[in-house]
Amino acid sequence: MGMTPEHFIKTWKNAQGGERSQAQHFLNDFCDLIGVPRPMDGDYKYEYPVRTKTGTDFMDLYKRGAFIVEAKQTRFKTNKKNEDQTDLLGVSPEQDAPSRTSRAWDVHMLNARQQAEGYARILPSAHDWPPFIIICDVGHCFEVYADFTGKGRHYEQFPDRQGFRVFMDDLADDKVLERFKFIWENPHELNPAKASAKATREIAKALAEVSKRMEAKKYPPEEVALFLMRCLFTMFAEDTKLIPEDSFTDLLEDCTKHPDSFMPLLKELWEKMNEGGFS
Secondary structure, eight states: OOOOHHHHHHHHTTOOSOHHHHHHHHHHHHHHHHTOOOOOSTTEEEEEEEEETTEEEEEEEEETTTEEEEEEOOBOOOOGGGTTOOOTTOOOOOTTOOBTTSHHHHHHHHHHHHHHHHHHHTSOTTSOOOSEEEEEETTTEEEEEEOTTSSOSOOEESSOTTTSEEEGGGGGOHHHHHHHHHHHHOGGGGOHHHHHHHHHHHHHHHHHHHHHHHHHTTOOHHHHHHHHHHHHHHHHHHHTTSSOTTHHHHHHHHHHHOGGGHHHHHHHHHHHHHHOOOO
8 A cells, every 4th residue: 555755744744642552553654655565573573572681672663684663752842831732643742752842852862772772782693783773753753874884883874964864854755765665675775885886886897998998099008097097086076075066077068069178178177276276
């Protein structure tokens, strides 16, 4: 059964109530939204048991080789005249749940992250460390952390500091939904090292082809190597904002339409990069 982002967001945004009473319902709908099977049993289930020093505890949601989800239920700020405000489902906020506008909320989410990491440490010995930990504030946001080393020593914000926290409205973005689908079904495909290695192979292949063509036109190999190294450094300078964003890319695209301008424009650019000045 599918669900549109609009329907999901409208149904769940700012939902309140007991975390156990709503978390599984929320996550089932989320699975429908991203087009993956709902948790059932075995190594993909709700309330997955783990042994602790004091007995048995239960992870909110676990999928072996993929992720641990720790779900919480905080509350949005209510009118002081109506502290008993209920959500559309008619459920009152929990007394100990922090407001999403308070500093306590960040602490609440941090504690949930530490709890999930603690679960990862006590998984059965036959289980690998999950590459993802997800903290879910039902009806408000997800926080995503990743460690692709298989050792669980340092879960980092994923994909970065700006994008690790996904709010409800962000789920209208197809790219965000696609990322979650990968987390559910092919988590290691999101490993930046894997993507970097693939890009490096593609670039190396392209540069090798350029090198072959230039040498076939009788350019000395040393000069070809120097030319390609300068091109690589210019790409690096563009990526790290040492030169204006997309400036080298735009130059190359323009020169595909006007090939005769390639050499004079490139010569001028490299001279200015070497000496300073406007290009």
